[in-house]
Amino acid sequence: MGKKLLLLFLLVTFSAQSQVKIEQNDLFSEAIRLNVKKYTRNSQMAYAYRDFERAEFLYDSLINNVIKGSYLDNFEVRKLSGRKIELYKFKKPTFLITYSSWCVPAEGEIPSLNRIAKKYSKQVDFVVLFWDNRTNAKKASRKYSRKVNIVYVDETENTNNHIVERMKHSLGLPTSFLIDKEKRIKAVGRGATQVYTQDSQISPQESIYKYFLNGVSTLTTLKDEDRVLLNSLESSGILGQSD
Numbered sequence: 001m002g003k004k005l006l007l008l009f010l011l012v013t014f015s016a017q018s019q020v021k022i023e024q025n026d027l028f029s030e031a032i033r034l035n036v037k038k039y040t041r042n043s044q045m046a047y048a049y050r051d052f053e054r055a056e057f058l059y060d061s062l063i064n065n066v067i068k069g070s071y072l073d074n075f076e077v078r079k080l081s082g083r084k085i086e087l088y089k090f091k092k093p094t095f096l097i098t099y100s101s102w103c104v105p106a107e108g109e110i111p112s113l114n115r116i117a118k119k120y121s122k123q124v125d126f127v128v129l130f131w132d133n134r135t136n137a138k139k140a141s142r143k144y145s146r147k148v149n150i151v152y153v154d155e156t157e158n159t160n161n162h163i164v165e166r167m168k169h170s171l172g173l174p175t176s177f178l179i180d181k182e183k184r185i186k187a188v189g190r191g192a193t194q195v196y197t198q199d200s201q202i203s204p205q206e207s208i209y210k211y212f213l214n215g216v217s218t219l220t221t222l223k224d225e226d227r228v229l230l231n232s233l234e235s236s237g238i239l240g241q242s243d
Contacts, residue, residue, distance in 0.1 A: 022071045031070040032166040063188045072183045075163045077151040090125040093219035094179040101136035108205035109192045116212045117147035123220040
């Protein structure tokens with residue numbers, strides 16, 4: 001009996017020690033709170049003077065120096081059934097795409113995501129988060145594979161408002177987050193809608209598939225055929241590099 005209790009104690013202790021302790025200052029929402037006013041002011045000034053290069057630099061600086069390395073907040077979302085779940089319920093590395101029903105997906109975006117999710121859903125949780133009500137989220141979800149987890153946040157419910165404001169309104173839509181198993185943000189991208197305009201030497205479908213492969217490669221090992229494909233295409237630079 002004593003040996004069993006000792007073993008149980010050791011297992012519990014090891015489990016507790018193996019979990020990453022996330023401090024308040026390490027959270028995404030806190031990192032944004034401390035920096036977003038200065039970023040917004042400088043960004044608006046850059047756009048006012050039509051200095052788009054400066055605006056792009058400011059955005060990249062916010063991503064690379066503030067957001068990357070922070071930990072995603074564990075806020076509540078709803079499944080399409082209406083049931084509430086916490087975002088930390090997704091235990092695998094997570095490819096999170098934040099969206100709204102009024103956003104128009106890029107050509108080939110949903111089929112490419114479905115194709116990727118079918119291949120890698122055992123290694124990665126693919127989550128599309130709609131900032132919208134249930135009706136609109138259900139309507140927008142119809143073309144997605146079952147391998148893609150569709151959730152939504154209805155802002156009228158007034159829950160987690162500070163997180164919603166900082167996650168949605170500071171970065172815009174759509175935005176992609178690459179999150180490891182410990183909920184640390186590895187990279188952030190502006191979504192597949194901008195891929196083709198920045199990489200017009202290949203087809204839209206190839207551009208977007210490459211975009212998703214870039215993201216997945218940050219979270220898990222690619223299959224041989226995808227690794228060869230990705231290496232054969234020039235790096236797009238759309239999604240920030242991981243650490």
